[in-house]
Amino acid sequence: QKEVEQDPGPLSVPEGAIVSLNCTYSNSAFQYFMWYRQYSRKGPELLMYTYSSGNKEDGRFTAQVDKSSKYISLFIRDSQPSDSATYLCAMSAISVGSQGNLIFGKGTKLSVKP
Amino acid sequence: DGGITQSPKYLFRKEGQNVTLSCEQNLNHDAMYWYRQDPGQGLRLIYYSQIVNDFQKGDIAEGYSVSREKKESFPLTVTSAQKNPTAFYLCASSIPRGFGNTIYFGEGSWLTVV
Numbered sequence: 001q002k003e004v005e006q007d008p009g010p011l012s013v014p015e016g017a018i019v020s021l022n023c024t025y026s027n028s029a030f031q032y033f034m035w036y037r038q039y040s041r042k043g044p045e046l047l048m049y050t051y052s053s054g055n056k057e058d059g060r061f062t063a064q065v066d067k068s069s070k071y072i073s074l075f076i077r078d079s080q081p082s083d084s085a086t087y088l089c090a091m092s093a094i095s096v097g098s099q100g101n102l103i104f105g106k107g108t109k110l111s112v113k114p
Numbered sequence: 115d116g117g118i119t120q121s122p123k124y125l126f127r128k129e130g131q132n133v134t135l136s137c138e139q140n141l142n143h144d145a146m147y148w149y150r151q152d153p154g155q156g157l158r159l160i161y162y163s164q165i166v167n168d169f170q171k172g173d174i175a176e177g178y179s180v181s182r183e184k185k186e187s188f189p190l191t192v193t194s195a196q197k198n199p200t201a202f203y204l205c206a207s208s209i210p211r212g213f214g215n216t217i218y219f220g221e222g223s224w225l226t227v228v
Binding site: 008036041042044045049 | 118120154155156157159202204216217218219220221222224
């Protein structure tokens with residue numbers, strides 16, 4: 001079983017839809033969770049960062065962590081064509097600065113149609 | 115503006131030649147990283163460095179070398195020993211240990227070996 005599983009998609013939705021992106025993981029020690037957005041041929045940019053369990057909201061984006069189910073989600077409300085990108089989940093057991101290894105999902109490609 | 119600068123953006127090299135990718139950051143981050151991204155494979159860690167003059171191998175270090183002579187710079191050399199060097203290479207940095215867990219990426223360098 002891979003440490004982090006993420007459906008690669010592609011996922012296609014109409015503009016204005018609510019998008020749900022998910023990752024599952026196997027390592028119960030993970031406690032730092034991140035979502036990155038990556039546009040084509042660009043570097044990933046950090047969208048959301050969550051420590052341990054719970055929800056975090058930032059504008060149209062909500063990140064959820066369910067450690068009991070080893071499941072994290074990113075919700076995008078009122079999706080826009082500009083949200084079309086690949087979304088990567090990432091997680092680690094300890095602070096990145098201490099050892100340096102984030103585990104990434106393979107990314108889900110999202111397309112929002114006008 | 116603060117950020118991570120990678121150069122060149124696109125690079126073509128003949129098989130058997132070494133090539134060095136540049137990475138410079140002005141974020142005053144202690145830790146720096148090199149990742150490789152291949153289609154369908156996600157991000158894989160090549161090398162990371164927590165402080166100047168120190169670096170550690172990541173998951174796929176074979177065929178690569180790095181140096182960290184200055185806090186701002188972390189160049190990656192792709193040697194002729196790397197069997198499949200054509201890929202998208204991403205440099206990243208993170209804030210100091212104990213201050214959180216966010217990692218920031220540069221815009222990437224596309225290396226094509228012919």
